[in-house]
Amino acid sequence: MLTRLGDKWTILVVSMLALSPDVPMRFGALKCGIPDISQRMLTLTLRSLERDGLVARSYFPEVPPRVEYELTDRGRSMLEPLATFTAWIRDTWQDIETSRRAFDDTERDRLGDGR
Amino acid sequence: MLTRLGDKWTILVVSMLALSPDVPMRFGALKCGIPDISQRMLTLTLRSLERDGLVARSYFPEVPPRVEYELTDRGRSMLEPLATFTAWIRDTWQDIETSRRAFDDTERDRLGDGR
């Protein structure tokens, strides 16, 4: 499950659907809200979430076709625990970045750069 | 950050170190506690966690060498938000697996298996 959320797009898709948890979003709207995602990855990500029962897919056989996605109750139940964790990330992120820079710097010293 | 925790081993290493948050663990003990991990991946995972300031590494230049790892304060501060989320996973996991089987079954019907 953590692997799912840790993949490249899941969190972004869930975040989009969580913006207004009751209003379904069209495929194109999601794609528009996550500009860098490819159709393929959006499809695959939504399919995974649907498979886990976190997202519901509604197909309307009109012309042109319309497909809407929304969080299920189960999907919404995930938002709060997830927010608890992302809050920790936000609070800690600056420190983490600082640690990373420090680590990389001493690492570069220890090895001597390849120049 | 979620990508970090979503990778194959980070969560397991953190869990091991969280078992007794004050007692440092040796490299070998960690490897023993996570039987399927390779030396390489354990090293890389610990290095990443150290780089983020979540784990502290202590090297003792003895013979044979001894290296101990423990969670930092920052690492320990992550445990509670993380537990909040993993609790949700535990509570929901059965339902998710059920949804997956149902999804895969109807999918198999829709396509007809290749036999």
Added chain:
DNA sequence: CAGGATCCGGGTGGATACTG
């Protein structure tokens, strides 16, 4: 409009051998 099919490059992680 939404998504299926196919091809392809790069990165992740495993196995193995070697070292201080």
Added chain:
DNA sequence: CAGTATCCACCCGGATCCTG
């Protein structure tokens, strides 16, 4: 004991083209 170095298979994800 605790790594490092190297090679390699696999899969994820991007780009592109096609369809109901």
